[in-house]
Amino acid sequence: MSNPSLLILPGDGIGPEVMAEVRKIITWFGDNRGLHFDVSEDLVGGAAYDKHGVPLADETMAKAQEVDAVLLGAVGGPAYDDLDFSVKPERGLLRLRKEMDLFSNLRPAQCFDALADFSSLKKDIVAGLDIMIVRELTSGVYFGEPRGIFEEGNERVGINTQRYTESEIERAARSAFELAMRRGKKVCSMEKANVMESGILWREVATRVGKEYPEVELSHMYADNGAMQLVRAPKQFDVILTDNLFGDILSDCAAMLTGSLGMLPSASLGAPMANGRPKAMYEPVHGSAPDITGQGKANPIACILSFAMALRYSFDQGDEAARLEAAIEQVLSNGARTADLLGEEGATPLSTSEMGDTIIVAL
Amino acid sequence: MSNPSLLILPGDGIGPEVMAEVRKIITWFGDNRGLHFDVSEDLVGGAAYDKHGVPLADETMAKAQEVDAVLLGAVGGPAYDDLDFSVKPERGLLRLRKEMDLFSNLRPAQCFDALADFSSLKKDIVAGLDIMIVRELTSGVYFGEPRGIFEEGNERVGINTQRYTESEIERAARSAFELAMRRGKKVCSMEKANVMESGILWREVATRVGKEYPEVELSHMYADNGAMQLVRAPKQFDVILTDNLFGDILSDCAAMLTGSLGMLPSASLGAPMANGRPKAMYEPVHGSAPDITGQGKANPIACILSFAMALRYSFDQGDEAARLEAAIEQVLSNGARTADLLGEEGATPLSTSEMGDTIIVAL
Ligand SMILES: CC(C)[C@H](C(=O)O)[C@@H](O)C(=O)O
Numbered sequence: 001m002s003n004p005s006l007l008i009l010p011g012d013g014i015g016p017e018v019m020a021e022v023r024k025i026i027t028w029f030g031d032n033r034g035l036h037f038d039v040s041e042d043l044v045g046g047a048a049y050d051k052h053g054v055p056l057a058d059e060t061m062a063k064a065q066e067v068d069a070v071l072l073g074a075v076g077g078p079a080y081d082d083l084d085f086s087v088k089p090e091r092g093l094l095r096l097r098k099e100m101d102l103f104s105n106l107r108p109a110q111c112f113d114a115l116a117d118f119s120s121l122k123k124d125i126v127a128g129l130d131i132m133i134v135r136e137l138t139s140g141v142y143f144g145e146p147r148g149i150f151e152e153g154n155e156r157v158g159i160n161t162q163r164y165t166e167s168e169i170e171r172a173a174r175s176a177f178e179l180a181m182r183r184g185k186k187v188c189s190m191e192k193a194n195v196m197e198s199g200i201l202w203r204e205v206a207t208r209v210g211k212e213y214p215e216v217e218l219s220h221m222y223a224d225n226g227a228m229q230l231v232r233a234p235k236q237f238d239v240i241l242t243d244n245l246f247g248d249i250l251s252d253c254a255a256m257l258t259g260s261l262g263m264l265p266s267a268s269l270g271a272p273m274a275n276g277r278p279k280a281m282y283e284p285v286h287g288s289a290p291d292i293t294g295q296g297k298a299n300p301i302a303c304i305l306s307f308a309m310a311l312r313y314s315f316d317q318g319d320e321a322a323r324l325e326a327a328i329e330q331v332l333s334n335g336a337r338t339a340d341l342l343g344e345e346g347a348t349p350l351s352t353s354e355m356g357d358t359i360i361v362a363l
Numbered sequence: 364m365s366n367p368s369l370l371i372l373p374g375d376g377i378g379p380e381v382m383a384e385v386r387k388i389i390t391w392f393g394d395n396r397g398l399h400f401d402v403s404e405d406l407v408g409g410a411a412y413d414k415h416g417v418p419l420a421d422e423t424m425a426k427a428q429e430v431d432a433v434l435l436g437a438v439g440g441p442a443y444d445d446l447d448f449s450v451k452p453e454r455g456l457l458r459l460r461k462e463m464d465l466f467s468n469l470r471p472a473q474c475f476d477a478l479a480d481f482s483s484l485k486k487d488i489v490a491g492l493d494i495m496i497v498r499e500l501t502s503g504v505y506f507g508e509p510r511g512i513f514e515e516g517n518e519r520v521g522i523n524t525q526r527y528t529e530s531e532i533e534r535a536a537r538s539a540f541e542l543a544m545r546r547g548k549k550v551c552s553m554e555k556a557n558v559m560e561s562g563i564l565w566r567e568v569a570t571r572v573g574k575e576y577p578e579v580e581l582s583h584m585y586a587d588n589g590a591m592q593l594v595r596a597p598k599q600f601d602v603i604l605t606d607n608l609f610g611d612i613l614s615d616c617a618a619m620l621t622g623s624l625g626m627l628p629s630a631s632l633g634a635p636m637a638n639g640r641p642k643a644m645y646e647p648v649h650g651s652a653p654d655i656t657g658q659g660k661a662n663p664i665a666c667i668l669s670f671a672m673a674l675r676y677s678f679d680q681g682d683e684a685a686r687l688e689a690a691i692e693q694v695l696s697n698g699a700r701t702a703d704l705l706g707e708e709g710a711t712p713l714s715t716s717e718m719g720d721t722i723i724v725a726l
């Protein structure tokens with residue numbers, strides 16, 4: 001049987017830097033645990049634009065459709081700020097999500113014990129925090145038509161369309177309930193049903209899907225209140241189900257609660273492939289961080305934990321994922337810190353590659 | 364000359380309870396400072412629905428158009444959860460905003476010194492916080508057409524439309540820059556220009572208006588990053604300019620940072636009337652709080668501070684507004700606390716009306 005395949009898209013900014021550490025980890029799993037992958041690498045975002053004039057070449061898209069999992073670094077940067085909307089680095093990422101039909105974006109917001117002091121929030125409010133946000137990723141205002149900037153009378157108007165079908169809501173909801181069954185058995189669905197009809201439909205469908213999971217407690221919250229509750233008392237949540245745009249904002253808010261944005265991975269999952277595993281792309285929650293690019297300061301842990309999620313969801317290697325996660329917990333308890341995990345007056349931080357090496361030693 | 368006119372719409376839940384305290388304050392200003400108002404009162408939200416079958420009667424709407432300022436309590440509650448969308452309590456509020464054309468919603472997020480310990484955030488991150496969010500309030504996805512739930516093939520689709528014209532963006536932006544001139548001279552505009560064309564237009568127009576205010580430093584931030592930065596380092600902001608939907612979420616998030624949601628007022632301002640003052644409605648940021656309704660637990664300060672904003676923006680009584688705000692600061696430093704401002708094991712809280720009385724004594 002051939003090895004499972006992995007397409008690596010390092011992208012822009014610190015993407016290539018953190019991905020280099022993941023490469024080391026992948027090699028370690030081959031050498032020490034007999035887990036071999038067919039790894040290929042390609043361009044996305046600004047890097048793809050520089051070479052091909054588009055943020056994702058058709059050949060890259062085709063490869064992404066064929067592999068068992070895609071691992072993406074980050075896209076974007078100031079060099080591309082003035083590009084036309086249609087070729088901006090982000091469009092490469094959005095094309096991958098849409099054409100691979102990765103409708104369920106899993107964004108854990110976890111507070112690592114060793115880092116609880118580092119959050120903006122008081123320690124007792126975040127210590128032990130473990131939320132999973134399920135964000136619908138292929139529809140909503142990100143992709144709805146009509147969209148654009150149009151002439152109207154003697155001025156212009158900017159239009160985007162929020163648009164959700166029942167089946168789109170249903171499959172995202174189902175993935176949230178499935179996850180909740182393996183966690184704390186609570187789903188909180190967030191929308192603005194008091195203002196938006198798309199939110200009314202969202203609430204109705206979430207309720208209907210919830211009936212299939214009588215063990216799971218379903219609640220509903222307006223998204224503005226959700227943002228508030230995330231800051232006030234985040235531990236009330238287990239799984240949060242929400243749409244593409246609210247999910248974008250709420251997951252960033254939740255991620256920041258933990259104080260460890262450089263630590264948070266994500267998985268974007270689609271329908272099952274022939275091998276029974278979902279189509280999947282994994283990426284750190286953080287962006288391309290142009291301010292620290294090329295300085296060896298980036299924290300590779302979010303990207304490494306994204307690979308751990310790949311081990312779990314795409315390669316059926318839950319034990320190996322747990323091994324990698326445990327190694328990371330351990331180096332953190334031992335005090336290993338990249339610059340983002342140190343206060344102003346902290347000790348000397350580890351560089352990106354020193355952190356990668358330290359994790360490998362702990363493995 | 365006739366007295367300035369004020370229409371009071373207490374609404375639902377704790378709305379009438381907190382408004383009763385504002386009434387006392389208004390009486391105090393008449394008796395002691397010679398400030399007399401023609402006060403009328405009417406129904407909005409569920410209370411209006413109960414009487415008229417609609418969340419805002421046409422006569423009430425007409426009155427609101429005529430007065431110098433409207434003061435609103437809160438709308439909504441579980442009794443109205445199953446009402447049809449078109450008559451939900453919230454529609455009354457949205458109709459007022461839209462027909463009075465109150466395009467600029469000012470939401471201060473201030474951390475009161477005496478309450479800095481009460482925030483979820485570490486004290487040094489929020490102490491002294493003083494942000495003003497300017498939220499566009501009459502357009503965007505709240506009002507854009509087409510909207511609704513439609514049949515499509517053999518399923519339904521929920522649709523809402525995000526829609527901004529240049530002139531809508533322009534007037535909201537201008538009000539943010541005007542405010543910044545009287546504050547810290549910084550505006551941060553938040554949208555999702557990396558994903559939404561309406562955000563591209565937003566950024567372009569904000570930049571153009573900014574050129575008229577060379578003293579004000581303008582920056583742009585994606586709304587997801589904005590949510591993150593609000594939690595990470597909120598003091599970096601002075602004025603935040605954003606659209607209706609992002610503003611809804613970001614302002615709730617910002618409000619919660621201060622730990623004093625029961626403390627935060629808002630002003631919704633429109634175009635100047637014949638007297639030169641803007642059309643205006645004032646309301647607390649908090650909602651109708653059905654869980655504590657009728658128990659005398661509500662904190663009346665947000666509503667009283669909303670009246671202070673009315674004194675400042677509608678009645679040209681900045682000094683009297685400052686007097687009222689100072690009285691509130693003082694009672695807080697003296698330790699006066701309603702239940703929401705006490706931890707679990709706190710001392711006995713003041714009731715709603717005790718808090719009102721205490722503030723009057725301090726005046
Ligand atoms: C880069 C951008 C297009 C993207 C999004 O808005 O989805 C990012 O913010 C994210 O959350 O993954």
Ligand SMILES: CC(C)[C@H](C(=O)O)[C@@H](O)C(=O)O
Pocket residue numbers: 194195224453456457611
């Ligand atoms: C009650 C609701 C319609 C309203 C809104 O969404 O604008 C509220 O959340 C607010 O922020 O004033």
